[in-house]
Amino acid sequence: MGLIFSQRVGRWCFVTFALGIAGFIWQAHAQGDNARASDSQPKYGVNKPLGDTYAEVRSVADEQTRIVFYRASARDAAGVISVYLNGRYHASLQKDAFTVVCFIGKKTDVRTRYLPNHSADIRPELDTHFAIAMSGGESVYLRITEIAGNTSRIDPVTAQVALKDLTDAQQQMHTLSRVPNAQTCREAEETRFAFDPNIITFGSDAIFEHRKTEIHAISTQGRQELKQIVEKINVKYKTFKAVKVHVVGFADDEADDTLNRRISEERAKSVRAFFKAQGLRSTTLTHEGRGAEEKQKAKLFGLSPRRVEVEVAVELR
Structure with missing residues (x-):
C-alpha cells in the first residue's frame, strides 16, 4: 500500500512539474507575441493622430x-x-x-x-x-x-x-x-553648407620652392604647419555633421599662364593628398589651381604667390 501511494505521489509531482514548465513556456511565447505585436503597431493612429x-x-x-x-x-x-x-x-x-x-x-x-x-x-x-x-x-x-x-x-x-x-x-x-x-x-544643396569666413593661409614657411609642386618642396617646418592645420580643423569642426575642405593653390607669376595653372593645380593636389594621409576629418576634400590669379591681393596683404589656401565649409543642419 505504501509503495502504491508513493508511486501515485511521484506521478502527480511529475505531472505538476510538467504543467508548470508548459505554463512557463506558453507565458514566454505570449509575452514574445505581445512584444512583436507592440513593435508592429504603427506609431501614429486614430488615438495618436x-x-x-x-x-x-x-x-x-x-x-x-x-x-x-x-x-x-x-x-x-x-x-x-x-x-x-x-x-x-x-x-x-x-x-x-x-x-x-x-x-x-x-x-x-x-x-x-x-x-x-x-x-x-x-x-x-x-x-x-x-x-x-x-x-x-x-x-x-x-x-x-x-x-x-x-x-x-x-x-x-x-x-x-x-x-x-x-x-x-x-x-x-x-x-x-x-x-x-x-x-x-x-x-x-548650396544652402546646406556655409563657408567659414576665415580662410586658412599657410605661413611663410609653408610655401613651395620656385616652380616646385611636390610636398617635399615645402620645408620641414612648413609641413609641420600643415599638420597643425589638420589638427585645427579636426578639433574646431568635430561636432559638425559634415565638413567640406577645399584646397586652393597659387603659382609663381610666370609668363606662361598655362604653366602657372598647372603648377598651382599640382600644388593644391599635393596638399590635398598630404591632408588625406594625415587623417583630415572631412566629408568632402577637393582642390583647384588658380594659377597666378589674385596677384594684387598677394602684394597688398604681403602674401606669397606660391601659397596655398584652405577653405572650410560646414553643414548648417
Missing part, C-alpha cells in the same frame, strides 16, 4: 515646390477638412494640424471637403478649388478653414502669416496620402 510641431526649413531644392497646408486654429473647430491634390486624396486635417508635400511641375490643383463629424454624410462634390502656380525652390502656404454651411475654403498666405499661425501646429500623421507624384521635400 498628430506628430511633431511645425519647423520651418531654410530652403527647398531648386526643382521642387514645397506646399504647406494647415488648418487655422479655431476655438470651436470640429471634424476634419480633407485635402485632395490633382484629384487624389492627400490628408484629413484636424484642428491645429498641418501637412507638407513637395512637387515638381508648374501647376497643382487643390480641393478640400469639410466633414463636421464621423457620422455626417459625405457629399460627392468637393467644397472649393484652388490652382497653385508652382515655382521651383519656393514654399507655398495655404490656410484651410471651415465656413458657414459646412464647407471649407483655401486662402494663400505669406510665410510670415503662416509661421505665426503654425506656432503650435502639429503634423497630421494618421492619414495616408494617395497622391502618386508627391515627393519628400529636399533642402537646396
Whole structure:
C-alpha cells in the first residue's frame, strides 16, 4: 500500500512539474507575441493622430515646390477638412494640424471637403478649388478653414502669416496620402553648407620652392604647419555633421599662364593628398589651381604667390 501511494505521489509531482514548465513556456511565447505585436503597431493612429510641431526649413531644392497646408486654429473647430491634390486624396486635417508635400511641375490643383463629424454624410462634390502656380525652390502656404454651411475654403498666405499661425501646429500623421507624384521635400544643396569666413593661409614657411609642386618642396617646418592645420580643423569642426575642405593653390607669376595653372593645380593636389594621409576629418576634400590669379591681393596683404589656401565649409543642419 505504501509503495502504491508513493508511486501515485511521484506521478502527480511529475505531472505538476510538467504543467508548470508548459505554463512557463506558453507565458514566454505570449509575452514574445505581445512584444512583436507592440513593435508592429504603427506609431501614429486614430488615438495618436498628430506628430511633431511645425519647423520651418531654410530652403527647398531648386526643382521642387514645397506646399504647406494647415488648418487655422479655431476655438470651436470640429471634424476634419480633407485635402485632395490633382484629384487624389492627400490628408484629413484636424484642428491645429498641418501637412507638407513637395512637387515638381508648374501647376497643382487643390480641393478640400469639410466633414463636421464621423457620422455626417459625405457629399460627392468637393467644397472649393484652388490652382497653385508652382515655382521651383519656393514654399507655398495655404490656410484651410471651415465656413458657414459646412464647407471649407483655401486662402494663400505669406510665410510670415503662416509661421505665426503654425506656432503650435502639429503634423497630421494618421492619414495616408494617395497622391502618386508627391515627393519628400529636399533642402537646396548650396544652402546646406556655409563657408567659414576665415580662410586658412599657410605661413611663410609653408610655401613651395620656385616652380616646385611636390610636398617635399615645402620645408620641414612648413609641413609641420600643415599638420597643425589638420589638427585645427579636426578639433574646431568635430561636432559638425559634415565638413567640406577645399584646397586652393597659387603659382609663381610666370609668363606662361598655362604653366602657372598647372603648377598651382599640382600644388593644391599635393596638399590635398598630404591632408588625406594625415587623417583630415572631412566629408568632402577637393582642390583647384588658380594659377597666378589674385596677384594684387598677394602684394597688398604681403602674401606669397606660391601659397596655398584652405577653405572650410560646414553643414548648417
